[in-house]
Amino acid sequence: MESEKIKLCVEGNRMAQKELYEAYKVNLYVLCQRYFNDLEDAKDALQEAFVKVFRDLHQYDEQKGHVSSWIKKVFINTCLEKLRKKKIDFQQLSEYDHIHHYEPGVLSDLNMKDLTKMVQLLPVGYRTVFNLYVIEGFNHQEIAAQLNISESTSKTQLMKAKNMLRNKLEEVLK
């Protein structure tokens, strides 16, 4: 049935397209929010990426994996492209934004909104590397190629991102 729906989407069936959008919009909106701390940027990325998904869906090959993985890849590429357009310096090492404060609690109590906020508030370079390495599963070589930075920079930024998040989590768990 999934492939039938995809076929309908490729054919331009508006209802199938809407269903696909409805099925993935929440996870993908959160993905966009992880890459952009500005909500408007996240919305733009969501819109732009969905347009690409529907436009290029005919290129999706069932044999190569589930459609959700393909869609996610399109979204990640779109987010990175938008970040590149903003001429972000991914090499820059910054201090963590401590403005946001969390209520003390246990780790499992942390809801998705708080976690997203934590990631969002990382400096852009750290955030991007953290997203790509930890959540998306890229390796440092791939990240370096994507962001046009050296592998060691990628590793450094990841380490700093994790330190910052750990401190933040410890603060929450106190």
Added chain:
Amino acid sequence: MEDNHNLEKFFRQKFNQKIEPEDWNIPDNDIWDKIALEIPSEKRKKNKIVFLPILLCIGLLGLSLIFLRDNHQKDQKIAQLEKTLKECSQPSNGIQSNPSHVSSMISVTPSDVNISMTLPTKAYNITSPKTSGFNKNLPGTSRETDANLDPTFPTYDQEQNKVALLKNDAYTEPKELIHLPPLIKLTTPPSIQHNRLDVIHSLNHKKSLLIDREPTFIQPKKEPKANWWLGANTGFIFWKDREIGTFDNPLSELLVSEETAHSWLYGIQVNKNVGRHWMVNAGIQYYTRNQKSIYAINLPYSTTQEIAVGSDYENRFEHSLPTGLGNISTSLVLARSNDSPVSDNENVLLDFSIKNELRAFAVPLTFSYFPKEAGNGFFIQGGLNNEFVFQNKIIETASASHHIYVKDKSVKVDYNASQINKINIGAIAGLGYQKTFSKGIGIAISANYGLALNNTFSTANYQHKIDQINMQFSVMKSWR
């Protein structure tokens, strides 16, 4: 290190699981609207296909108009020319020809000038000189120049002892010969009057027109004999759903779309010439038409009314809907496992589609107008095209839901075929081209637009009509 690993694992797991919709992570509704504006839909794609024949129609119409205009201009020029020729055939002293053309040959004996004339239908005047002999330029005319210019100017062949008009296609191959009395005594030698020279020059300038119009100029106009044509035709129909109003349904956004697949037609046709330019066409055509209706239901899943069935819970819905296919009773079962969380009255979007196949005969009755001649060249046509539906059956039903809690669903269709119109009336108009080859075999191509005049289905606030654009090809044989 382990701490590091745990942190990564924690975030990876959290962000890669299904995220529950909350206020902060649901994108604004207008985002979908913006996306929908930027992505191609089926309708737009369809429209491109539908516009192709429309463009073809417009092109054919344009060609026809150019052809008609050109023909009209030629007719005007010919009429003017004929008028001039009539002036030229005014009586003068000497032999007056029948008000027809002197065309091919005047035989003259020097001693006793006898003229036998074969005449085409158009008039031309020659007067005979008193003295015989035409082996020199005619008196009072600038023979050298006129003979070169004027295709109708008489010349003398010494060996044959005959006067003949200069060879020119328009005049020297008469289709209808009129014989004057064999011997006529000439009192004056043939001559062209001075005051007619300007006319001859004028005629010469219209030489090209005369050549172009040879068949109609030389041949007497005849009413075409009634021709019958019998043949087979095939074609491709682009169906176009025309929906007016909104489908009043008990559930919101129930009818999403009605789509009709394009189809081939096969038929036989009989045409008859009626008059010089008109033809009446009748025939019978067979085709199938597949129509797909897509419905969407947004059902609230009730946790208070659900029924425990084993380890699952079920919500059952039943509705009876009047649709374009008749009454459709839907019986839906939505089930979830008892450990899957669902909030009360959570909306479950479910869609289902029904495809039906219709078989029909169409009986077109049209009139064609051929600007040139019936059965030959471009034509425009118009008339009635009535459709007789003799079978309409559901060939496929499908349902789908992407709500994660829906484990099962079913749609039962209780189809009432009697609600379908059996006869659909339509008007049709189009353009085409017909070419007749030897042995009365002819082919015709045409592009037509069919406007449905009655509804295939309607409610108080909703009407559904199906228009068509078709491209047809016919092979025919004519007989008298």
